Amino acid sequence: MSLDVTALRESFDLVVTRAPDLTRRFYALLFERYPQVIGLFGRSTDRQEQMLTRALVAVMDRLDDGVWLGETLGALGAKHIDYGVTEEMYPWVGDALIATLAEVAGDTWSPRVAKAWEEAYAAMAELMIEGARRAAAPSPGESTLTPSPPV
Template identity: 45%
Template sequence: MDKNLLERSLALVDLPDDGLTVRFYEVLFARYPEVQPMFSRGMRPQAAMLRTAIIAVIDHLEDPQWLESTLGTLGRRHAELGVTGPMYGAVAECMIAAMSEIGGPRWTPEMTAAWTEALTAVASLMMAAYPDEEGTSGAA
């Protein structure tokens, strides 16, 4: 993964007051209204937590143990909430749409590709920790 490109592109779209992640949730709920009931908290705290998580993941891209542990824990929590595999694809789609919208003409296909790769990897690590049918974690 191109950490430098991810950092530069995030700096381009990281608006004040969690504007990127607020816009992400607006896009997500507009495109996938069926997921909105999964969010019981107000959007501002949720957006702030998501922004913090995105920055933490980028900061730890070269630390596979941190990524596996942290994203595994997060994945187990998401599994308990009923988050399904296709929902991760919707999240990636809507995050990249929000980034592209905010970035405007400065947002490039390379940035889209880098974020697609990163968000796919994050989803894979989270889903690897989902319990299997026997109730044990998918990660060994």
């Protein structure tokens, strides 16, 4: 995976400077386009808003650290199973995220930046989905907390 790190960092810095409440806009768009996910989120999205921003900033800082990305996003994906998140929902979140970034970036948005974000989100989603799949189906011999009942 070779991401366009320069385009990602520059556009993200610009967007965060222009719209510090970026994630608030993201949720508004997500809930407008995919109201079926509203029920998954707690009553207040404030905590989640801060964490999503922090997660994005953390990922921006570690774009070239494949091991960190794999471990962190894999574990985050596994946690998302407990939130009721399914694989089909990942493109929905990507759509809302990229639409938000494009809206805030305005005329600085370009095909290069759009492509960089689509690839970065797809890579992040893939690592999270892989982590979720591993958690849902432990490999043979791997210890589990709840042993299967005897047959």
